[in-house]
Amino acid sequence: MTRIMFYFFRPKKLSPRPFITARQSSSSSSSKRWQSRQLKDQFTREATVQGLKSRAAFKLLQIDEKYRIFRSGQTVVDLGYAPGSWSQVALNRTQPGGRVLGVDIIPAQPPKGVSTIQGNFLSPEIQTYVREFLRDPDRGRPRNSNLVRESHQAELDQQDQIQKMDAYFDDYGVPKDTYNLSTMDSEIERTVDVVLSDMSAPWLQTTGFWKRSLSDPYHRMMNTTGVSFKDHTGSMDLCQAALEFSFQTLKTGGHFICKFYQGIEDKPFELQLKQSFAKVYRLKPKSSRSESKEAYFIGLNRKKESL
Numbered sequence: 001m002t003r004i005m006f007y008f009f010r011p012k013k014l015s016p017r018p019f020i021t022a023r024q025s026s027s028s029s030s031s032k033r034w035q036s037r038q039l040k041d042q043f044t045r046e047a048t049v050q051g052l053k054s055r056a057a058f059k060l061l062q063i064d065e066k067y068r069i070f071r072s073g074q075t076v077v078d079l080g081y082a083p084g085s086w087s088q089v090a091l092n093r094t095q096p097g098g099r100v101l102g103v104d105i106i107p108a109q110p111p112k113g114v115s116t117i118q119g120n121f122l123s124p125e126i127q128t129y130v131r132e133f134l135r136d137p138d139r140g141r142p143r144n145s146n147l148v149r150e151s152h153q154a155e156l157d158q159q160d161q162i163q164k165m166d167a168y169f170d171d172y173g174v175p176k177d178t179y180n181l182s183t184m185d186s187e188i189e190r191t192v193d194v195v196l197s198d199m200s201a202p203w204l205q206t207t208g209f210w211k212r213s214l215s216d217p218y219h220r221m222m223n224t225t226g227v228s229f230k231d232h233t234g235s236m237d238l239c240q241a242a243l244e245f246s247f248q249t250l251k252t253g254g255h256f257i258c259k260f261y262q263g264i265e266d267k268p269f270e271l272q273l274k275q276s277f278a279k280v281y282r283l284k285p286k287s288s289r290s291e292s293k294e295a296y297f298i299g300l301n302r303k304k305e306s307l
């Protein structure tokens with residue numbers, strides 16, 4: 001079942017107030033080890049101090065610092081958003097006027113100002129649902145920021161429109177041979193400036209196991225197993241789904257960031273990215289755990305004619 005939650009409040013600035021997460025005690029020793037590692041970790045402590053939902057925020061902050069991904073007014077899709085620290089960063093960096101849509105298979109409390117859809121992103125129905133949401137460029141945008149966004153975006157939109165018209169029509173308003181109306185339709189779908197995918201290991205579910213509607217999806221999602229080949233292939237499937245979705249929704253000039261676990265399939269994926277983005281980088285952020293094979297692909301500036 002798909003559940004949508006809309007939050008139209010003005011996003012709060014990341015607060016310096018401590019944010020203490022109450023975790024339920026668990027009898028399993030691996031869970032205790034996980035808890036004590038979290039407590040010792042400097043990035044986890046810093047996330048708590050800054051009111052961020054998890055240490056993962058620092059990975060995105062480092063990426064943004066290096067590649068300047070975000071600017072005001074953008075539409076950002078955050079795939080695998082839970083518990084929500086990337087969405088917090090994205091929303092914060094795209095104000096005024098930005099909107100963030102998070103998708104995750106597990107139920108989670110969306111950060112303020114972020115719209116979310118709960119569902120398995122590998123399912124075509126969920127992707128259709130997400131695309132439908134995005135088709136309207138104002139849906140999920142904080143209402144009181146529409147005016148600011150409009151003044152910010154009006155000029156850019158107008159230039160964009162003129163370029164598109166030049167591309168499609170000749171001086172007499174007749175569609176040029178090289179462009180047909182179906183190409184134009186697919187461009188209408190492209191309302192997204194940034195696609196983020198941090199999909200992989202789930203945030204530990206601490207409540208709601210008694211509800212089948214909550215716990216069933218939890219067991220179906222992709223979990224990291226510690227078996228590096230399995231983690232690698234599972235993550236490449238998720239990256240592929242995120243990239244295909246980007247082909248349909250990302251504007252020309254838009255950016256793509258996705259987490260993957262390194263292995264033999266990452267090179268062909270990188271080549272695929274290079275066909276569609278002007279610049280492609282791979283990065284292992286400082287806050288990634290050193291023992292993990294986790295890394296990120298960053299595709300900057302989607303090319304005009306990619307696919």
Ligand SMILES: C[S@@+](CC[C@H](N)C(=O)[O-])C[C@H]1O[C@@H](n2cnc3c(N)ncnc32)[C@H](O)[C@@H]1O
Binds near residue numbers: 084106
């Ligand atoms: C590492 S966490 C993301 C952390 C997040 N970026 C943050 O900053 O809080 C990975 C998320 O991917 C989600 N996920 C994994 N497979 C998924 C799928 N097929 N569809 C949707 N979400 C998925 C998991 O439920 C988990 O919440």
